[in-house]
Amino acid sequence: MTNLQILVVKAHPHDFTHSAGTLGIHTDKGDDVTLVVVTGGKKAHNEKLATELLKPKSEQDPNIINEPPEKYAEQKADELRQAALLFGINDVRILDGGEPFRVDENPGIINELSEIISEVRPHILITQSPYINGSGPHGLIQPYVNNSHTETAYAVERAQLHSSNPEHGSQIRPHKIAATFYPGVYFDRGDWDILVDISDWYEQRVEAETLFKSQGHNEAYARKRIEISCGAAGWTAGTAYAEGFVRSKPEVFDSLTLSPRTLQRAEESPAEHINRVTGTKT
């Protein structure tokens, strides 16, 4: 098999980090990753501004209050590029999908995504979940409903359809993507199909999280977040840190197949297991 082409399409810059450890493993193996964000995140997660606006007017920092959204977007683009580099990703593309992104208001994004699919010809697509999953307190629908994340998922679905079934007059070279994965963070843990052991990428995940200063992150917060998110996924996987994924459809094999990791977990001693979960080198 030749190197894998992996296309990642996310709504906002920070969203790619949820599967970044897995992407690092692939770039290390020589696979190619193209990272696309549909919006620059100009209006999302401006914690610095929110913090400033909570202060009395006389104590507010005018530099933060009057910062143009373009400058904030530039900072986010820089943070995204730096974070992507930690995982060996150089090909980063920021589209202008408008914010909040609504595919029916910006249908041009579908064509842009189709062109990217046709150019990159990915074997694997990692993108936002199109499913409306779970409910919040008192059945309140969570903010993932009808927001930029799900809208990105719908745009990607339509772009895939375009790429695989070109219409008359289309210049797009057809391409079918072999497998689509959604990051596990958008699902309940019981829905995960695949867990990737990212224990060797824990520090890069913390560093990437810390890089998003525009979202108010610092190292203590980053470490806590990765400990509880990748740590909980690792606990489920029987390893130190992991990233979960949900497949868009079942994969076809020639026979029942076990990964070496699955066998290792069954065959290792309890002491070896504890050392692996705690990241203790023996």
Ligand SMILES: [Zn+2]
């Ligand atoms: Zn997001």
